[in-house]
Amino acid sequence: MEPGLEAHARAVFAKAGIAVTDEDLALVLLIHAGYEASSAVLDQIDPAQFPYEPIDPSRAPER
Amino acid sequence: MTHPQDLSLTAQAEAIRTGDLDASELLDATLDRLRERDGALNSTPVVFEDDARRMLDAAPPGPLHGVPLTIKDMYALPWRAARNGTPLDLFPPTESGAYRRLRDVGAVIVGVANQHEAGMGTTGALSAYGAHGNPWQPDHCPGGSSGGSAAAVGARLVAGSVGSDSGGSTRIPAAYCGVVGLKVTYRALPYDGYFGMNTTFSAPGAFGRDAADARLVAEALLARQLRANASELRVGIVRDPFWTDSQRDVVARCEHALAAAGWMVRDVIIDHLELAGAALMTRLAAEAGCPPAVVLDALSPTTRALMLSSLLRPAAPVARADRVRAAIRRSVAGVLDDVDVIAWPSVPAVAPRLDHPVVELPSGLTSADMANMRHAVLGNLTGQPGISIPVGFVDGLPAGLQLLGRWGEEALLLAAAEQVEVATGREFVDAVPPVAS
Numbered sequence: 001m002e003p004g005l006e007a008h009a010r011a012v013f014a015k016a017g018i019a020v021t022d023e024d025l026a027l028v029l030l031i032h033a034g035y036e037a038s039s040a041v042l043d044q045i046d047p048a049q050f051p052y053e054p055i056d057p058s059r060a061p062e063r
Numbered sequence: 064m065t066h067p068q069d070l071s072l073t074a075q076a077e078a079i080r081t082g083d084l085d086a087s088e089l090l091d092a093t094l095d096r097l098r099e100r101d102g103a104l105n106s107t108p109v110v111f112e113d114d115a116r117r118m119l120d121a122a123p124p125g126p127l128h129g130v131p132l133t134i135k136d137m138y139a140l141p142w143r144a145a146r147n148g149t150p151l152d153l154f155p156p157t158e159s160g161a162y163r164r165l166r167d168v169g170a171v172i173v174g175v176a177n178q179h180e181a182g183m184g185t186t187g188a189l190s191a192y193g194a195h196g197n198p199w200q201p202d203h204c205p206g207g208s209s210g211g212s213a214a215a216v217g218a219r220l221v222a223g224s225v226g227s228d229s230g231g232s233t234r235i236p237a238a239y240c241g242v243v244g245l246k247v248t249y250r251a252l253p254y255d256g257y258f259g260m261n262t263t264f265s266a267p268g269a270f271g272r273d274a275a276d277a278r279l280v281a282e283a284l285l286a287r288q289l290r291a292n293a294s295e296l297r298v299g300i301v302r303d304p305f306w307t308d309s310q311r312d313v314v315a316r317c318e319h320a321l322a323a324a325g326w327m328v329r330d331v332i333i334d335h336l337e338l339a340g341a342a343l344m345t346r347l348a349a350e351a352g353c354p355p356a357v358v359l360d361a362l363s364p365t366t367r368a369l370m371l372s373s374l375l376r377p378a379a380p381v382a383r384a385d386r387v388r389a390a391i392r393r394s395v396a397g398v399l400d401d402v403d404v405i406a407w408p409s410v411p412a413v414a415p416r417l418d419h420p421v422v423e424l425p426s427g428l429t430s431a432d433m434a435n436m437r438h439a440v441l442g443n444l445t446g447q448p449g450i451s452i453p454v455g456f457v458d459g460l461p462a463g464l465q466l467l468g469r470w471g472e473e474a475l476l477l478a479a480a481e482q483v484e485v486a487t488g489r490e491f492v493d494a495v496p497p498v499a500s
Contacts, residue, residue: 060470061392
């Protein structure tokens, strides 16, 4: 777990007005770790290979 | 005498039209069957006896006149809020777009289909209405999040149902329950009153026991005819990981179906496919966000934690996910210039037990959710239609073949499903699960 993540999480939830239990927090941190692991591949992408282009999801993809 | 819910949706509609079946008697028989058979499945936890009768009394003539259907808890109805598998009224009662489309062709909505809580899972193990089961083995997952729709159709409680699909939620339960499930093109019908209106991925789904029945439901939703010829399709195969990392017997059933259909099959490559799962999950989580505390407090600990975790996620990966999504959309569009459909197993393994939703793949043990989502995300990233077709059984549980088609080409997917049905002698779409025997 990232250092300080638990304290950060508590602060974020407090700011949002959401009371969390220790059990909530343990599950959230577990899920967050899984998310970090799975999204890490996105950190590795080369922006030049993936130029920004607007997507209109309600239109057919084009080649 | 045949129970009317043992007839196909197409046969029910035809029998009503010709006067061979009284719509009121069909409704009564359907309500009886739900009461008698749904105990082990919990597919349809809310039944609208009075509202269904009122809907029938006012039903106009149309292709589904007098035919009972269920609808997922993601659609608001005039007499009931959408709850999205939670205990809360989240979308107020209204005539949602899907409701209007069904009503206008004479359909009768007889109940709410159970679903995975908040649409955030592919197993059906979590729901405010309780877990729901698979008609082939009730202690196994029906899939999700539209599990109640697929289970009810598979168990012959109703012959058609409307679900939704933000990350495989129609195609996955269709595969698990051995029915046809069609995810329609993104925004192909009015989204008002539908939970999916707030995402860039979600699309309604049509369920039937075979392609003809799914077509009837889809034609109602899309308000257009869906006829095509799929006798000479060019089929693209994305070998790795969809075929290489699925259970061997599932792959064999899918390969058999493709061979039986007699189509031209060739390997294709989708660029950046390895990034598709991360792109969809990152974007989907950002779009789902975190609801207010009053909603969080009503959820199971797992779903609550999933939603809370969205508050911790940085924004930068969302921008990267969008770049990846754009590239994948281009690549899929390019592949579909050269082939008519792309095919792979709808799910890499058959339905696991509800109390242990884990599957074993060649790459190792993994959660059913992760495995299922990997096979589902392309259709949601691109918005294109996809279908799951029953193609056999493994250890007594159904396997499904997925076809992804071009934008707006639902008709071709349904015709392709029909081609597989004919080529396999209707063996799998006519199979009757033990709960319905």
